[in-house]
Amino acid sequence: MSDKNTKTRDQIDNKYKWNIESMYPNEADWNKDYNAVMQMSDEYSKYSGKLGESAGVLLEAFQEKDKIWQVAEKVYVYARMRRDEDNRVTKYQAFADKCNALLAKASASMSFFTPELLEIPEDKLLGFIKEEPGLKIYEYLILDILREKAHILSKAEENILAQMSEVTSATNDIFTMLNNADIKFGTITDEDGDEVEVTHGKYINFLESYNREVRKDAYDHMYEAYKKQINTIATTYNYNTKTDVVSARIRKYDSSLAAALTSDNIEKEVYHNLINVVNKNLYTLHRYMQLRKKILGVDELKMYDVYVPLIEIPDKTISYEEALDIMRQGLAPLGEDYLSRMNKGISEGWIDVYENEGKTSGAYSFGSYDSMPFILLNYTEKLKDVFTIVHEMGHSMHSDYTREAQPFIYGGHSIFTAEVASTVNESLLMQHLLKKETDINMRKYLLNLYIEEFRTTLFRQTMFAEFELLTHEAVERGEVLTPEWLCNEYEKLNKKYFGEAIGDDEYIRYEWARIPHFYNSFYVYKYATGYSAATAISNKILNDGKTAVHNYIEFLKTGESNYPIELLKIAGVDMSSPEPIELAMKAFEKLVDEFERLV
Structure with a gap:
């Protein structure tokens, strides 16, 4: 399709x-x-x-x-x-x-x-x-x-x-309707000379185009639309943040961060550990950005150059059915029970596959205790979409195991643990693809893709987490989140994370305005911690075999029957320590080292 x-x-x-x-x-x-x-x-x-x-x-x-x-x-x-x-x-x-x-x-x-x-x-x-x-x-x-x-x-x-x-909760609904139903990004001319509408679902594919003009046009159209709505969005986000701060004060928390972390019984040090460890390791991300600039051969790297794959391979479409087969192969280390449950879910109709007009953008796993653990996709037949299916399937399988094992009261998941289940799947798929790949060019492509997963999940989500901390602390000091303040602070953060390789950019300062997760405050850091934990768990599964698989499946059954830090210990990871994040940073550095040697 x-x-x-x-x-x-x-x-x-x-x-x-x-x-x-x-x-x-x-x-x-x-x-x-x-x-x-x-x-x-x-x-x-x-x-x-x-x-x-x-x-x-x-x-x-x-x-x-x-x-x-x-x-x-x-x-x-x-x-x-x-x-x-x-x-x-x-x-x-x-x-x-x-x-x-x-x-x-x-x-x-x-x-x-x-x-x-x-x-x-x-x-x-x-x-x-x-x-x-x-x-x-x-x-x-x-x-x-x-x-x-x-x-x-x-x-x-x-x-x-x-x-x-x-x-x-109105600010979330207001942004959802603005972002999915009202805002339009116009049309651009694609690589084939066709006039194509820019949508949420198509945007990332445009940014991965090897035609730099296509990337630039899509990027400009996207952020010009948000720029035009910046006053409305800034006001919406300002009141969303004020709601968090006021609610925390009413309940006698010392900060909105403390209030957000309390349901998981997470100490604030876990949040700060993430930001601090990632900040100390930004030099590797900066080195990768310089390498990206060199490989692309551009005088000045722009933010619309950040997503294009550095290794060009034949433009191959992967049908949805092929994607399911790739997923089955990649997740085989999780055992027969996992695979049979997954196949049954696919055949019963868990998944909504393609984009349609008006459909909510992105992807998610969602459902009730009494329903299937449904998956929403906007599948575009790219390899990255295969990873999206695998990611969301991790969430849905987590739900499937939990709802069978736990009563309703413990049948949900903290995002802190949920993101582990999804990212373990991604890591297993990547290891599978790298292990069986014999073509050196494809191996370089996969390494680059793996590096990008680290960048977009661990580094990018930590940057978002740092932005949320800045905005909430500003409101707690009595400041107002004006459009200018929000854009300036975001621009400074972006420069810190991406380093000197990125040239001046008039639009990246508006990126915060299109992030839906900011309306569920102090949420995105869990993607980064989850990615760190999943990196460790997937390595255990591949190296230790049945014992690690057993421990991991037992973890999937636990739901919310204990605090996330304790539940992850069942799978062999202690997230109260900065060690898993430090190990993930070392893994990222090794990937960049190997990629640099090969290119």
Whole structure:
């Protein structure tokens, strides 16, 4: 499927669409569940003031709470994914909007729960766990709530915050609609002389073009569009950041960073370790940029030159079916059970493959506890797209193992651990491709691709993490995030990370404005830490065989049954130490060394 013009959704074969109908074959059932959550939320107040009466009442309240959220999650996921199929469809815009109200109502109805739980004397609460076997499953959750006792507000205050959640999440929705439904980037002339629209899905392919004018035109069109919207986007992001800061203060955290890390029980040192270790190793990235400049033979390296592969190979398209076969080969070290589960998921309709008009850009794995672990793609038949499938499949397989092994309350994942599952897959695929490659030119290409994965995941996401830290600390000092301040700070960071090889650039200062992850604050650092952990785990799998595979699969089954740092120890990695990041930096340096020798 190599049509340059973006298709409408009804022009795409159903075999390339996810089986979202499996969630609600009849949308009347969606409305039924929606109304059921509304009703159950209204009735949940019957437990208010009674949690400490007995172990039995507490267990019942926990179980009813889980039931409400389990159905609400399914309702929300369906609406959100339907909207993502085509953001222009007003019916599913309305579904998603209704779900925001639903989640806010559910949160408000249960907002008394945690404050009231904490009013129960601790010895009495722990006694309930011993007395009622059914509460044993909630022991970790209860102890985790006790850990956060200092940051839980009164019942009345928690209720107010819960009711405000629909408003405080608005900045994310505003940016999503602007970025996916409204903003347009115009058309450019591609390598074949055809007039082609610049879209989110096509943009990276344009930047990988060997025609420098195509790269420049796509880059200019992209950032000119964001430049025109910069005041709106800066205002949106400013209030998004203010929301984080105000929320942290309300809950008595010493910073918005501390508030963001607390759910995973992550110390701030982990975040700072990442930035510090990467900063100390920027010299290798600078050396790679100088090498890139030399190989491209340009007088001045521009940011639109950063993504083009340095080794040119025949322009080969990889069909979706071929990509699946490559994935199966690359993930073979994970064992038969992993592969059979994966193949079953593919055949049952986990994956939505191609870009269509209005479809949400990028790629993700998403689903509810009761649904398939769906995958959204915008597949363009390039080798990098194969890595995207493998990445998202890592997330979905993580969900598949976890939901089978864990109850609903522990059936999700921290992003801190989720990014490990996806990146282990990428690393295994790359090692597989390098091992079987006999053509020296292709080996150089793959090495360059591997270097780029390090650059875009470990270095780039750390740069984003540093930017988020700067913006939140500025707001905490009482400053306003003006367009000029945001653009200037981002430009300085970009120069620090990329070094002297990059020439002056009038547009890169606007790049922050197109990053959706900034609306889920202090999120992107987990990509970088996850990449570091995954590098270590994939090496264990390839070197230690069955024992490492067993430990890794056991890790995949754990969900949120413990804190991320402890769960990763099951797979043999300690992320409380800077060592995994330092080892990843050494691995990056070795790749650059080998690549430099070969070219």
